[in-house]
Amino acid sequence: MLITGAAGGIGRATVKVFAEHGWRVIGVDRNAFGEGFPTDGLFIQSDISDPANIEAIFSQAQAFSPVLHAVVNNAGLQFNKPLIETSGEEWDAVMASNLRSVFLGAKLAHPLLKAAGNSAIVNMSSVHAIATSANIAAYAASKGGLLALTRAMAIEFAGDNIRVNAILPGAVDTPMLRASMERGVLDGGSVLSRLENLASKTVNGRIGEPEEIAHAIYFLADSNQSSFMTGQALVVDGGATARLSTE
Template sequence: MTNKTLLITGASGGIGRATVHLFASKDWRVIGVDRVSFGENFPAGGLFIQADISRGDEMESIFTQAQEFTDSLDALVNNAALQIAKPILETSVEEWDAVMAANLRSVFLGVKFAHPLLKARNGGAVVNVSSVHAIQTSANIAAYAASKGGLLALTRAMAVEFAPDEIRVNAILPGAVDTQMLRDGLGRGHVGDGDVQSRLENLARKTVSGKVGTPEEIASAIYFLADGEQSSFMTGQALVVDGGATARLSTE
């Protein structure tokens, strides 16, 4: 049986890297995309493409290379993202547009380019990595929250349009996960003013589970949505994986 093939953007980051290794351990061939190098341990038999998904011409080049590598895709994971943590009044038009290009337009383009490859093997799965900021947010992160909210609406639209091609489209909404992006955003003042470890511990206490998630936990949820045997009856859905953070009333 031919191995299944995954294309994932943001492959070099915390969640992306964990997802690459999980799928490879399940005998999937992996095409990874990131604007920074993955390093020397990209899975054998796969393909790493260094490119900027916020640029339309580079998105087209990514899928030209993907088509040279494989004649079909079983899953597309739109994971790459840009986060700018600033008050709305201090966010420039250029910064707003950069977030939308990286987090939303890239998914629109990626699915357009990936559609023939997904359809080639009688359907597949698209997993869009959104965020809990799409449904519950905080101050000084408006552009990111807006892009991730738009991604939920786009996920539903894709699910409706691609159902005749047997392509399922779902979104995953991670909460606080210990990645470099999370650590870079800890200076917004929402979890105190101590060192990074103190801020992480304060953040963990805000979740029902009492912990910050790991990239591997999110990767497992992505695999569930991508795997046609486990989630075959799911499409157009938003799966929240946040340690229960959004389950608790903010007034308690």
């Protein structure tokens, strides 16, 4: 399997979960992974926002393995600022990383996934695709687009026995989330108080852990568990989107 954004919170947890289930993992990230990447896997340090890099990544992946049983599009870029202050360059950077990379990667991954005979793509969308907040417009738009692309891919790839689904995580304790807290995306208080405020918005009364999202990804990637699911959006948000905002 191949996963982008492999060095981050959810990506790193996903690498671990798949490796524990006996999958050989190809990890991709613009940052170094550091210690702990599976010894039987392949880590590629590369920025997927560059189309030339995507071609190089899949060339290396094919040399490593002639088939792919799963591709997890997990890499993401986020800018936290008002829409009217977001530059065209920032907008394009988010779309290149979060949306265009999935489109280009799908075309290159398709023959490897088809060769596997029974495979899956899992796209990392977000609850921001269905309900969002201020100062995150580019990110929300990219994740909404990714959700629509998931449905389109599911329809077009079904004949090749490739299932395509999306995960929509809510607030998860990752470096990206903590960085947004530190930049003051939410009003007032310390990072801890902001995390506690987020936790209070969920039915469960807490934010998610990367491992919980990783297990949901594995469920969608494993054809033994989710063989009749394709074109779907699996929301994993502690019930945050189930509660009326007027409560």
